[in-house]
Amino acid sequence: MENETSVAEAPLRVACIQMEPHIGDKAGNLQKSERMIRDAAKAGARLIVLPELSNSGYMFQTRDEAFGLAESIPDGETCRLWARLASETGATLVAGICERDGAALYNSAVVIGPAGCIGTYRKVHLWDREALFFEPGNLGFPVFTTDVGRIAAFICYDCWFPEAHRSCALQGADILCVPTNWVPVPGQREDREAMANILVMAAAHSNSVFIAAADRIGTERGQPFIGQSLIVSQAGWPIGGPASYDREEIIYADVNLSDARKKRTWTAFNHILRDRRPESYASNLKTA
Amino acid sequence: MENETSVAEAPLRVACIQMEPHIGDKAGNLQKSERMIRDAAKAGARLIVLPELSNSGYMFQTRDEAFGLAESIPDGETCRLWARLASETGATLVAGICERDGAALYNSAVVIGPAGCIGTYRKVHLWDREALFFEPGNLGFPVFTTDVGRIAAFICYDCWFPEAHRSCALQGADILCVPTNWVPVPGQREDREAMANILVMAAAHSNSVFIAAADRIGTERGQPFIGQSLIVSQAGWPIGGPASYDREEIIYADVNLSDARKKRTWTAFNHILRDRRPESYASNLKTA
Numbered sequence: 283m284e285n286e287t288s289v290a291e292a293p294l295r296v297a298c299i300q301m302e303p304h305i306g307d308k309a310g311n312l313q314k315s316e317r318m319i320r321d322a323a324k325a326g327a328r329l330i331v332l333p334e335l336s337n338s339g340y341m342f343q344t345r346d347e348a349f350g351l352a353e354s355i356p357d358g359e360t361c362r363l364w365a366r367l368a369s370e371t372g373a374t375l376v377a378g379i380c381e382r383d384g385a386a387l388y389n390s391a392v393v394i395g396p397a398g399c400i401g402t403y404r405k406v407h408l409w410d411r412e413a414l415f416f417e418p419g420n421l422g423f424p425v426f427t428t429d430v431g432r433i434a435a436f437i438c439y440d441c442w443f444p445e446a447h448r449s450c451a452l453q454g455a456d457i458l459c460v461p462t463n464w465v466p467v468p469g470q471r472e473d474r475e476a477m478a479n480i481l482v483m484a485a486a487h488s489n490s491v492f493i494a495a496a497d498r499i500g501t502e503r504g505q506p507f508i509g510q511s512l513i514v515s516q517a518g519w520p521i522g523g524p525a526s527y528d529r530e531e532i533i534y535a536d537v538n539l540s541d542a543r544k545k546r547t548w549t550a551f552n553h554i555l556r557d558r559r560p561e562s563y564a565s566n567l568k569t570a
Numbered sequence: 571m572e573n574e575t576s577v578a579e580a581p582l583r584v585a586c587i588q589m590e591p592h593i594g595d596k597a598g599n600l601q602k603s604e605r606m607i608r609d610a611a612k613a614g615a616r617l618i619v620l621p622e623l624s625n626s627g628y629m630f631q632t633r634d635e636a637f638g639l640a641e642s643i644p645d646g647e648t649c650r651l652w653a654r655l656a657s658e659t660g661a662t663l664v665a666g667i668c669e670r671d672g673a674a675l676y677n678s679a680v681v682i683g684p685a686g687c688i689g690t691y692r693k694v695h696l697w698d699r700e701a702l703f704f705e706p707g708n709l710g711f712p713v714f715t716t717d718v719g720r721i722a723a724f725i726c727y728d729c730w731f732p733e734a735h736r737s738c739a740l741q742g743a744d745i746l747c748v749p750t751n752w753v754p755v756p757g758q759r760e761d762r763e764a765m766a767n768i769l770v771m772a773a774a775h776s777n778s779v780f781i782a783a784a785d786r787i788g789t790e791r792g793q794p795f796i797g798q799s800l801i802v803s804q805a806g807w808p809i810g811g812p813a814s815y816d817r818e819e820i821i822y823a824d825v826n827l828s829d830a831r832k833k834r835t836w837t838a839f840n841h842i843l844r845d846r847r848p849e850s851y852a853s854n855l856k857t858a
Binding site: 406407408409410411412413418419422423439442443444445446447448449450452453467468469475477480481483484485487488515517518519548549550551552554557558559560562563564567 | 694695696697698699700701706707710711727730731732733734735736737738740741755756757763765768769771772773775776803805806807836837838839840842845846847848850851852855
C-alpha cells in the first residue's frame with residue numbers, strides 16, 4: 283500500500299502565499315493570486331498554497347453577497363485561471379475558494395495540478411458567521427493522490443479539531459495544506475508564538491505529517507487577520523516562516539515528503555500511528 | 571449534568587512538583603516526595619501533581635527490578651504515605667507510581683484526596699522499553715470526581731495522542747494532571763519551547779481544559795530528562811512555569827476550574843466540543 287503513489291525522492295519546494303484579498307474585488311484578487319503564483323513557481327515551488335476564500339474575501343455582509351462571488355468547480359473563472367497557471371508552471375495549487383454548487387455555498391479548497399482539477403475539500407467546521415452563508419462541508423477529509431505526494435486540505439477552524447489531522451494521517455496523507463484566515467485568539471501576544479502556529483506544530487508532530495498553512499493579512503470590515511503563515515516538518519518544527527503579521531510575502535521550504543511515511547519509528551517499540559489504542563478512547567470520540 | 575459535582579468558585583492553587591527520583595531508592599524518593607508535598611501544601615496548593623514513577627525511578631534494567639519496586643494500590647507503603655499526607659494537608663495528590671496487581675505491572679498514576687484513594691489511571695500508551703516491563707493500561711481514560719473538580723490523569727507519551735485529551739474532555743474533565751518523565755525529542759533546542767510543552771498548550775486550547783504536567787529532571791542510567799514542568803490555562807497559555815531544565819522546584823498556578831466548563835463559546839455560533847463533526851472523521855479514528 284505504501285508504494286501505490288509516487289512521492290518525491292528529491293526535495294520538493296513548497297510555498298505558502300500570504301496575501302490580502304479584498305472583499306468583493308474578485309478581479310483584483312485573481313490578478314494578485316496570478317502574480318504571486320508565478321513568483322512562487324519562478325522560485326522553484328512545485329506545491330503552492332493560497333489562503334482561505336482567496337478569490338472573494340472573507341467578511342460577507344449577506345448571503346447574497348457571498349453567492350454573487352461564488353463559483354462552481356472546476357468550470358468557474360477562478361478554477362480556470364488557476365488550472366491554466368498550474369499547467370503553465372507545472373506546480374500543484376491548493377487554494378481557498380468561495381464555492382457554489384446549485385443553491386449551496388461552501389467554504390472550499392481546490393486542489394489543482396498541471397493536468398487539471400484533482401479534487402475539492404469543503405470546510406467541515408464552520409467558524410462564527412460562516413454558518414449564515416455556507417453549508418457545512420459534506421466531503422469528509424479526503425486525501426488526494428498527486429504527482430508530488432498525498433495531499434490533504436483543510437481550512438482554518440478545522441485546525442482546532444485534532445480529529446481532522448488524524449483523519450488525514452490515518453488515510454496516508456504526506457502533507458496537510460491549510461488555506462486559512464486566522465483571527466486573533468484571546469491571550470495572544472506578539473512576544474509569543476501564535477496559538478494557530480502552536481496547533482499546527484503539535485498536529486504535525488503528533489501525526490508525523492508536513493503542514494503548510496497560508497494565511498491572509500489585513501483588516502476587513504473591522505476583522506483583523508494575523509498572517510504568520512507557517513510550514514512545519516513532519517517532526518513539528520518550523521521549516522518555513524512564520525511569516526510576518528502584516529505583509530504580503532511568500533514563504534518556502536524544501537521538503538522530502540517521504541519522511542512523513544516513516545511515521546517516526548523513534549524506538550524499536552514505537553510507531554506514532556500504530557501505537558494508537560482506540561479501544562481505550564471515549565466511546566463518543568467517533569460516532570460515524 | 572453540569573451541576574453534579576462541585577467545582578471551586580474561589581481560585582484553586584495547583585502545584586507541580588518537579589523532582590529527581592533515583593532508581594531503586596524508594597525510601598529516598600518517598601522522603602523527597604513528602605518534603606515537597608508539605609512545601610507545596612504550606613504554600614497553599616490544594617491539588618498537587620508529582621512525576622511519573624516518582625516512587626521508583628524510571629530506567630529499570632529488568633522486569634524483576636521493576637517488580638521489586640512495585641506496590642499495590644491503595645495498600646502499599648507509597649499510597650499509605652501519600653494518603654496520610656493528603657489527609658494531613660487537605661490537598662489532593664496525583665502522582666506517578668510503579669503499580670503491581672497480582673503478576674501484572676502498570677505504569678500508573680494514583681489520585682488521592684484527603685479522605686483516601688480516589689482512583690487509578692494506568693498508562694495506555696507505553697513508551698520504548700516500558701513495553702518490556704509493564705502491561706498496557708486497561709482502565710481507559712477515567713475522569714475522577716473530587717472535591718476540587720473533575721480530574722483526569724495521564725502519563726507522558728499519552729500526551730502524543732490527541733485522542734487521550736479528547737476522551738477526557740468529552741467526559742467532562744476540568745483539569746488533566748500529567749505525571750511525566752519527558753525525554754528530549756529530535757530537533758529540540760534550548761532556544762525554543764519544548765515540543766512536550768507545545769503539545770500540552772495545543773491540547774488545553776483545543777479542548778478547553780486546564781493541564782498540569784509535573785516532569786522529573788536528571789540523567790538516569792544514561793537517559794536525560796528535560797524538566798520544564800508546565801501548568802496551562804483552559805485557553806492554552808502557560809500560567810505556571812515552564813520550570814527549569816535541571817532543578818528540583820515547585821511551580822504554582824491559581825486557577826478557577828469552572829472556566830473549563832464554559833468550553834469557550836467564542837462566538838454565538840461556536841462551542842469547542844459541540845462543533846465536532848464525528849460523521850466527517852475517518853472511520854478508523856475510533857474502533858471501540
